[in-house]
Amino acid sequence: MGPLGFSVDQLMELAGLSVDTAIAEVYKSSERSRVLAICGPGYNGGDDLVAAQHLYHFGYKPYIYYPKRTAKPLYNGLVTQLESLSVPFLSVEDVPMDLSDIE
Numbered sequence: 001m002g003p004l005g006f007s008v009d010q011l012m013e014l015a016g017l018s019v020d021t022a023i024a025e026v027y028k029s030s031e032r033s034r035v036l037a038i039c040g041p042g043y044n045g046g047d048d049l050v051a052a053q054h055l056y057h058f059g060y061k062p063y064i065y066y067p068k069r070t071a072k073p074l075y076n077g078l079v080t081q082l083e084s085l086s087v088p089f090l091s092v093e094d095v096p097m098d099l100s101d102i103e
Contacts, residue, residue, distance in 0.1 A: 016050025029059035041070040049078040
């Protein structure tokens with residue numbers, strides 16, 4: 001628990017939902033539904049995993065690139081939740097080198 005009584009997973013949930021809300025304001029799922037989340041092993045990566053889950057529920061098609069996974073139970077739980085939704089996890093070979101042409 002932090003000094004204000006929030007747990008790490010609560011903070012990740014709030015951050016992920018905030019990211020999702022910002023994306024939804026700029027890009028409507030009916031116009032641009034595909035989203036690539038590039039996730040690292042730290043807290044920001046956890047925020048991205050949570051955001052991808054919210055994006056899925058809001059009608060987007062998230063794809064996850066998560067090359068350096070951590071063994072922490074919180075992150076494993078997020079991965080399991082995304083896998084249960086059939087959100088694809090991409091390998092390095094699946095990610096285009098030039099992302100400028102992706103819609």
